[in-house]
Every structure is written in structure tokens, then in C-alpha cells.
Amino acid sequence: MGILEYFRLAIRALKSNKMRTALTMLGISIGVAVTILVVAIGEGATKSVADQVNGMGTNLLTVHQGPREMRLTAAARTAPTQSQNTLTLDDADMVMKLYPDTIAAVAPQVRGSIQIRLFGANATSSVLGTTPSYLAVNNQSVRKGRFFTSMENESNLKVCVLGSTAAENLTGNANADLTGQNISVNRDDYLVVGMLTTKGTGQGGQDPDDVVIIPVSTAMQRVLGVTGISDFSISCVSPELMTLAQQEVTSLLRQRHHLQPPFPQNDDFRVANQTDLLARSESVTKTMTTLLTAVAVISLIVGGIGIMNVMLMSVKERTREIGIRKAIGARSRDILMQFLTEASIISILGGLQGVLLGVVGALLLASFGGWNAIVSPTALVIALVVSASVGIFFGIHPAQKAASMHPIDALRYE
Amino acid sequence: MDAKEGLLLRLRDILKIYIMGGQEVRALDGVDLDVNVGEFVSIMGPSGSGKSTMMNMIGCLDVPTSGSYQIDGAEVSDLDDDELASIRNRKIGFVFQGFNLIARTSALENVELPLLYGRQKDRRAAATAALVRVGLGDRLDHTSSELSGGQQQRVAIARAIVSKPRLILADEPTGNISTLQSEEIMQIFQELNDDGVTIVMVTHELDIAKHGKRCVDMRDGKIVDDQPVADRLLAKEMIEELKKPRPTSKQVVAVGA
Known part of the structure; x- marks a missing residue:
């Protein structure tokens, strides 16, 4: 069975329970959106500090009191x-x-x-x-x-x-x-x-x-x-x-x-040069970005657990279906792939939705909040790859559970 | 019987032991059975007689605790899970009591499934042909919830025959449907059998068992009786009887039996 068939099977299963699919996707998309937003704000902040320091003119020292x-x-x-x-x-x-x-x-x-x-x-x-x-x-x-x-x-x-x-x-x-x-x-x-x-x-x-x-x-x-x-x-x-x-x-x-x-x-005074200023701002920005990235990673993990939860439920619900499929010739690998594809589609679609949310959020922050937010293509790619990996990682356990079912037990399941 | 076409199933001293609540249950206790190509075997017996276990064994859904089972010359206990899946896919068509169609999925897609797992091409055409064969050419896109019990069972039969298996295994195929629909199912089975498909059917209804050519009786995991059906029922005639206006279907079956 080719990947296209697994894909079609998965799409059909996901469509048959749209609400559940959408809610599970939401978990991932929030995680991805937060990640993109955080990275965009971090990069924006770094850039505006650099711009400002450069804008102050080279060879600049500033003497402050205190x-x-x-x-x-x-x-x-x-x-x-x-x-x-x-x-x-x-x-x-x-x-x-x-x-x-x-x-x-x-x-x-x-x-x-x-x-x-x-x-x-x-x-x-x-x-x-x-x-x-x-x-x-x-x-x-x-x-x-x-x-x-x-x-x-x-x-x-x-x-x-x-x-x-x-x-x-x-x-x-x-x-x-x-x-x-x-x-x-x-x-x-x-x-x-x-x-x-x-x-x-x-x-x-x-x-x-x-x-x-x-x-x-x-x-x-x-x-x-x-x-x-x-x-x-x-x-x-x-x-x-x-x-x-x-x-x-x-x-x-x-x-x-x-x-x-x-x-x-x-x-009772301090003399600052650009390099000091830049370094200080960058370290603040870095700390902030690290903190927010941790939040984003946690929300991605929570989203992943959501996927695992839903997939486990789905496997249990569809025990009979798994039995039928095995009886008519599905190999364990076919069942594994079917459920893994479902989990991956949820997380990839969730990821895409999150990218959209993140980019729109960054643009809104930039135009209304006066923040400098830069959405980098690297961040988008990383967010998508991470979300797909989350889906596969958290989808493996439920899929293996489905694949390892004994056909007779599965067929008898009420 | 068509002995010249050879032996399809060969069971020797099959033993199947389950442990239930710490107790050893001999679901199959030394079963010997040969089924030749082209036979139509009905397996009868009360519940607990081991006929379902027998069915699962023949269908390669389960493996015996001991003994030898060969299907089409292949020793099943030598096969791994993927090879068993492949045998179920190519050599056996299952028809279950509960129809076991996949919900929210059209008749056509249900019938295409075995071909999908068998990695075959032109699935749509083959599935359509199978559905036309069971008289559901006008119900291709209906999902199981939009079909009657008899129609669902016919979809299940189409799914069983779509990959052109040599053996059809039916487990109480008329369990949940009306008499007329049961006869229609039996008619399809008899036609398939006439075309050379071997059929093994488990049932507890004598009237249904009599549509086969040979009847095997089981008690306590053993075969207690095995002989040709003397007064075989032909579904085609039964349906004509049933469609005659006056008598109720129950009486007709009683007369027929």
C-alpha cells in the first residue's frame, strides 16, 4: 500500500470526526503559533537594538549619571x-x-x-x-x-x-x-x-x-x-x-x-559604549527568547499529548474496524501506518494553521502593538518540522497499540 | 466431490487450548478434516462446540496449539503474521454474522479494501463488478447505515469475493436477517459454489446448513458427524416459494425442511 492510500484512509477517518480533529489540531497550532510569534519578536527586538545602536552613529560613547x-x-x-x-x-x-x-x-x-x-x-x-x-x-x-x-x-x-x-x-x-x-x-x-x-x-x-x-x-x-x-x-x-x-x-x-x-x-556616572549597550540588550533579549521558547516547547508537548490522547481513544473506538481490516488482509504495518498517518496529518495541518496564526499575529503585533516582529522562513520551516515530529512521536504509541491487536479479539470487541 | 481438483484444507489432530479463569479449555480437541476444492461445507453445533474456533483456525485468524493445518499446501504454523495476512487477503473471503462493514464508508470503498491491502490495481472496476454480482449495482455509494441488513451482508459478500479467493468462510451469515434475505444470501453462495468457489459455513440453523453439500457436526471440540447433505435445499426454489402470495415465510421454511 502506497503512502497515498494511507493518506486517503487517514483523511476519511479524520473527516468522519471533524470536531475532534479540529480541536486536536488546535492544540498543535497554538504551540506552533506561539513559537513563531516568540521567535519573530525575539528577532525583531534584536534587530531594532542593532538598528538603534547603529543609528546612534559610530564611535559613540554615552556618559550617564549614576x-x-x-x-x-x-x-x-x-x-x-x-x-x-x-x-x-x-x-x-x-x-x-x-x-x-x-x-x-x-x-x-x-x-x-x-x-x-x-x-x-x-x-x-x-x-x-x-x-x-x-x-x-x-x-x-x-x-x-x-x-x-x-x-x-x-x-x-x-x-x-x-x-x-x-x-x-x-x-x-x-x-x-x-x-x-x-x-x-x-x-x-x-x-x-x-x-x-x-x-x-x-x-x-x-x-x-x-x-x-x-x-x-x-x-x-x-x-x-x-x-x-x-x-x-x-x-x-x-x-x-x-x-x-x-x-x-x-x-x-x-x-x-x-x-x-x-x-x-x-x-557617580557611567560611560557606556555601543558594544556594551548592544551586548546588554542582546542578553536581555536572549533571556526573554529562551524563556518564551520554553513556553512554546511546553505548549507543543501539551499539544502532542492531546494528539496521543485522541489517537488512543480513536484506536479503542475503532477496535472492531481494526479487526475487520486485519481479517481481510491488512498487515500490522498497514494498521500502524494508517494511524501514524492520521496523527501526522493532524499535527502537520495543525502546524500549518499555527504558522498562519503566528504570521498573522506577528503582523498584527507589528502594525498595532508597535512591536518589531520579524518572521523568518527558518522559523517557519523549523515550526513545521517540529510539529510533524511531535505528531509522529506521540502517534507512535497509539498506532503500535492498534497494530499489535489480535484480529479475533478485535473482531469480538463490542 | 471434485476430488480431482485437489485438497484445499487439511486439518490433522488440531488442538486449541484456551486458559479461561485459570482453567484449561479444549476448544478444539483433536480435529481431523479434509476439504476439497469445490465443496460447500456446513459446520453445525451448539454454542461452545468449538465451531467458531474452528472457523478462526481455518481463516488463519488464529493458530492451533498443536496439530497440522495446511491450506492450499502451505503449513500455516510455519507462517509469520504478514504471511498469514497475505493468505487471508488472497485465498480467503470472510463473511461475518455482524456484517462487519466499516462505518461511514461507502459500499464501494468497503469492497475495495481487500484489493487495497493486496496492492492491486483497477480496484474500482473490480469492486463495482463484485457489487453488481451480489445485486447491489445501484447502491455503490451508500454507507452501511443506509443499507438494510440483507444489503449489508451482500456488501460483505462482495468484499469477500472481490479478490477472487478460492475459499469463502462464512460465520453465521444469516444470523441477523430475515428469511427471504437469508435465502438470497444462500442463493449467492450456491451460485459462487457452482462457479467453483469452496465454501465453509458455520451455522446453527439446520435449514441454512442444508443449502450446503456436506454437513459437519461438532460437539465439545470434536467432530461427531460428517456426511453429505441428502435433501439439499436450493435457494432459488425457496425464493420462488417465499414470493408466492399466501403462506407466511415461517410455514414455507417448515415445509421445505
Whole structure:
């Protein structure tokens, strides 16, 4: 008997109990869909981290406030410098001035949350105070108009550059050109001088385009009322000089902040480079993916047990049929193949259905949830192969049970 | 009998012992039987006489505890499971009391099954021909639930003859059906027998047994009587009798017996 005949027999048997077949398939398809979704989200997350790190510009160092490692050691707790705003504008200026051979540009950044308005349209956005170096350091560009100048920066003028999401929140159109208009930032009028090019996805669900960029001292004094800055970005002269730059900046800041050893425990700042960032994000992503994959594998196993359960029931129900088939000349192998084919069809169809569910789910997550989900063909193939294997693995026991029945006992079974 | 065509079944000192509740039960206790090609043997006996065990043994569904059974010259105890399956498929056609059709499956597909397991081609044509042969040419696509008992048994006969076996084994073939339908079944058997097919039939009804050419009587796992049927009944005549208007079918059978 050829595989085609086994296939036809199996299809007929499955059709004769559609509800049961569908429910058994569902078990597998959920497992497969979850697997595909998890892998898609994992790959998407990895890619958006990579994109973002690349998007920040090469040779980039970022200096944040706070210790490099958050440890509740005695030293860290008693450290007197553990307050907010330990980084100052002067820190950033000094870094730029002292190491012209290694550091090409420095962009101080101060961040906060603000209310913006335009003709009655009202939105919450984030404000970023920085200097004109920001564009070069962060690999950003202006789509319309211009960035504010050093002059405007030093004069604390009320000018701003708008990100596309901020513009969309005000006008309903991400491509709106608001240059030359005044928008209200915390009830103060700011002249829009330029529109930023859209950056796209960001890290940790933050939208990098939902931003209003204004001169750094304007932000500190007029908008946020702070004396320190949040962080600053450093663009090195070349990738080879990054390690040196990191050392220079670290020792300078320790000196300026009058920090005492041991280091790095007593540092009140941390210097991060892209590689660190990437590695950290990747390890988080990896942990998440491993965890979710475990969930997916478990659900596939549960689906497989469902198949085994249904097949065992089916074998028992069809004992008489097995007896008849054996009496008219079916070999044990024929019976084995018939039930194994049934189990495989359930799991393969379930797998296909799961692939469909998974892909649709990933697309929905991507378009409505704002997640970055990438469905790779490899994941699809693996999911299908795994689901087929699950069917065969869990189908073997019931099929063997059917095949090993004695024809007379089977025929007498009521 | 057509001894010249040779011996089809040869049973020698067949012993079959079951253990039931720790007790040894001799279902067959030293049976000797020869069946030649072209015979129509009825095996009779009360329940527990071992006739069903005998049937299973002849049908290669079971193997004897001891003794020798040859079918068409092949010693059955030498064969493995696959070879037994192959003998059941090619040399034997089974007709059971409970019809034993596969549910939710059309008559045609039921009849095709032995050919499927025998890996034969042109299954549809052969199955159709077999169904036409038993008078069900217009019921090919009906499933068993859409057929009467007699019709189901005829599908079962079609399934038994489709692979053109030399032997038909029938276990109480008229057990669950009306008298007229029983006679129709017997008519098919007698026609098949006339065409040279050997038939071995187990029954507990004397009227049915008398359609055969030879009657074997069993008691307690032994053959107690084995002789030709003297006043053989012909199903064709019986049906004509039954179709006459007045008397009820019970009376006719009584008269016929």
C-alpha cells in the first residue's frame, strides 16, 4: 500500500470526526503559533537594538549619571555624591576642550516631559535640551528648515526643532511642516526652526521621534529648572580611540567630582559604549527568547499529548474496524501506518494553521502593538518540522497499540 | 466431490487450548478434516462446540496449539503474521454474522479494501463488478447505515469475493436477517459454489446448513458427524416459494425442511 492510500484512509477517518480533529489540531497550532510569534519578536527586538545602536552613529560613547553598577554595597550607600544631576554642562565642555585628539564632538543632553500646544491641539511630549553638536554626534538630520545655531543656543533663545511624532500629535500629520510657526511649550511660545528626519523604532518602546529639541540652557533654565544635565554623548575621532576616550573621560570626571576609590563602585556616572549597550540588550533579549521558547516547547508537548490522547481513544473506538481490516488482509504495518498517518496529518495541518496564526499575529503585533516582529522562513520551516515530529512521536504509541491487536479479539470487541 | 481438483484444507489432530479463569479449555480437541476444492461445507453445533474456533483456525485468524493445518499446501504454523495476512487477503473471503462493514464508508470503498491491502490495481472496476454480482449495482455509494441488513451482508459478500479467493468462510451469515434475505444470501453462495468457489459455513440453523453439500457436526471440540447433505435445499426454489402470495415465510421454511 502506497503512502497515498494511507493518506486517503487517514483523511476519511479524520473527516468522519471533524470536531475532534479540529480541536486536536488546535492544540498543535497554538504551540506552533506561539513559537513563531516568540521567535519573530525575539528577532525583531534584536534587530531594532542593532538598528538603534547603529543609528546612534559610530564611535559613540554615552556618559550617564549614576554608578556603573547599581550595587547596594556599604560604599555605594554612603557615597555623598549619590544625588541627582551630578553631571554638569561644564563636565561636557571640559571633555571637549581637554581631549581634542581623541574626541571629535560632545553633545550634552537634558531631558524632561512637557506639554505642547498648537491652535488648541494639546499633547505631552519629551523635551531634549542640547547643542548643535547633537546632529553630528547622534547621526541625526533635519528634514525641513534647520537645526538651531550655536548663537541661538548660547543666547538661550526660544527656538525648537520638532520630531515627526510630536508634529503628528499636534497636526495629525507626521510629515507636517511647522517651520516658521510658534508652538507653545509649557505655555511659552517657541519658534519652530526645523523638522527632524524620522528615526523610527527606539529602545524599550520609547518613540525617539516624539521629541522637541531646544537649546540646552533654555531647557535647563526656562523649561525644566535644573542645574545639571541628564547625560552627554561623545563622538570619538575613530573607533580605535574609543577605549582611550573612555579612560580619559572616566579619569577626568572622577577628578572633577572628587571621587575616592574604590572604583568603579564609587563612580557617580557611567560611560557606556555601543558594544556594551548592544551586548546588554542582546542578553536581555536572549533571556526573554529562551524563556518564551520554553513556553512554546511546553505548549507543543501539551499539544502532542492531546494528539496521543485522541489517537488512543480513536484506536479503542475503532477496535472492531481494526479487526475487520486485519481479517481481510491488512498487515500490522498497514494498521500502524494508517494511524501514524492520521496523527501526522493532524499535527502537520495543525502546524500549518499555527504558522498562519503566528504570521498573522506577528503582523498584527507589528502594525498595532508597535512591536518589531520579524518572521523568518527558518522559523517557519523549523515550526513545521517540529510539529510533524511531535505528531509522529506521540502517534507512535497509539498506532503500535492498534497494530499489535489480535484480529479475533478485535473482531469480538463490542 | 471434485476430488480431482485437489485438497484445499487439511486439518490433522488440531488442538486449541484456551486458559479461561485459570482453567484449561479444549476448544478444539483433536480435529481431523479434509476439504476439497469445490465443496460447500456446513459446520453445525451448539454454542461452545468449538465451531467458531474452528472457523478462526481455518481463516488463519488464529493458530492451533498443536496439530497440522495446511491450506492450499502451505503449513500455516510455519507462517509469520504478514504471511498469514497475505493468505487471508488472497485465498480467503470472510463473511461475518455482524456484517462487519466499516462505518461511514461507502459500499464501494468497503469492497475495495481487500484489493487495497493486496496492492492491486483497477480496484474500482473490480469492486463495482463484485457489487453488481451480489445485486447491489445501484447502491455503490451508500454507507452501511443506509443499507438494510440483507444489503449489508451482500456488501460483505462482495468484499469477500472481490479478490477472487478460492475459499469463502462464512460465520453465521444469516444470523441477523430475515428469511427471504437469508435465502438470497444462500442463493449467492450456491451460485459462487457452482462457479467453483469452496465454501465453509458455520451455522446453527439446520435449514441454512442444508443449502450446503456436506454437513459437519461438532460437539465439545470434536467432530461427531460428517456426511453429505441428502435433501439439499436450493435457494432459488425457496425464493420462488417465499414470493408466492399466501403462506407466511415461517410455514414455507417448515415445509421445505
